Amino acid sequence: MKNIVFFTGAGISAESEIKTFRGKNGLWENYSIKEICSVGCLDKNRDQTINFYDERRIELKDKRPNMAHNKIVELQKKYPQNIHIITQNIDDLFEKAGATDVLHLHGFLTEIKCEDTNCHFKRDIGYNKQGLDCPICGEYIRPNVVFFNEQAPAYAKMWGILKNADMVIIIGTSGEVINITQVIESAKYSILNNLEPSENINDDLFDKVFYGRATSIINKIALIVEKNI
Ligand code: NAD
Ligand code: ZN
Numbered sequence: 001m002k003n004i005v006f007f008t009g010a011g012i013s014a015e016s017e018i019k020t021f022r023g024k025n026g027l028w029e030n031y032s033i034k035e036i037c038s039v040g041c042l043d044k045n046r047d048q049t050i051n052f053y054d055e056r057r058i059e060l061k062d063k064r065p066n067m068a069h070n071k072i073v074e075l076q077k078k079y080p081q082n083i084h085i086i087t088q089n090i091d092d093l094f095e096k097a098g099a100t101d102v103l104h105l106h107g108f109l110t111e112i113k114c115e116d117t118n119c120h121f122k123r124d125i126g127y128n129k130q131g132l133d134c135p136i137c138g139e140y141i142r143p144n145v146v147f148f149n150e151q152a153p154a155y156a157k158m159w160g161i162l163k164n165a166d167m168v169i170i171i172g173t174s175g176e177v178i179n180i181t182q183v184i185e186s187a188k189y190s191i192l193n194n195l196e197p198s199e200n201i202n203d204d205l206f207d208k209v210f211y212g213r214a215t216s217i218i219n220k221i222a223l224i225v226e227k228n229i
Helices: 010-014 046-060 067-078 155-163 214-228
Strands: 004-008 083-087 102-104 107-114 122-124 141-145 167-171 189-194 208-211
Touching: 004 155, 010 067, 010 214, 046 107, 046 141, 067 083, 067 214, 083 155, 102 155, 167 214, 189 214, 208 214
Parallel strands: 004 083, 004 167, 083 102, 167 189, 189 208
Antiparallel strands: 107 122, 107 141
8 A cells, every 4th residue: 555644633642641632521631622722712811822832832841752653653764655644733742753744733832823824923932931922023922733613724735645545544533623534535444543432433434443542552553554555
């Protein structure tokens, strides 16, 4: 198979101690998702939103990639033409594992940008708190992340990659944000790995389903990939 896509979500980073999105109460690190990361939150709860992402960015410094990130990056290094990594995650754990080619659908936590979409200011600030004003135009700056119900410019590229995918491997996503049926639609072979079934994902559509921790499943997935590549 020529094109193999790893499509990942918060679950792949859970064993690196980054909390997944939808805890039982729809809270992310004890914050209401609606209040701190939905479209309009910068107008309504600006300070809370900025603080929330500042905290996540600072704590990201010490988070390490796990076996699942490492194995996927190893495969991508071995087969750079064939392995594509797409993630909904805003963390940098694939990059810390050595990846240089990851499509981040929902932005990147260490980056900030100008709130004015006509101004192209964007900067990687590492694991620090962001400042307040754009050094170019003086507008507010904001984290370079996609809030709920905001446009996600990277989706066009994602569908382009998925259209040509022979195998798609889903790891650690509830499928609440992106329609997983569509994600695997063009693939001849598909694999699902989550902790448990999700009401948004029809696991009958997959050729192989593994419920369990990504770090304990990844070697089985890697074997299938290596056999078919
Ligand atoms: P989600 O929280 O909705 O679902 C997590 C999924 O991962 C669940 O299906 C669960 O069964 C599975 N899972 C949990 N632990 C796992 C493990 N150890 N191994 C395998 N699977 C495991 O996650 P989502 O669908 O990615 O949510 C979408 C949004 O959350 C994204 O838009 C993303 O930007 C945001 N988010 C990102 C991060 C991050 O960057 N690490 C963290 C939290 C939320
Ligand atoms: Zn600006």
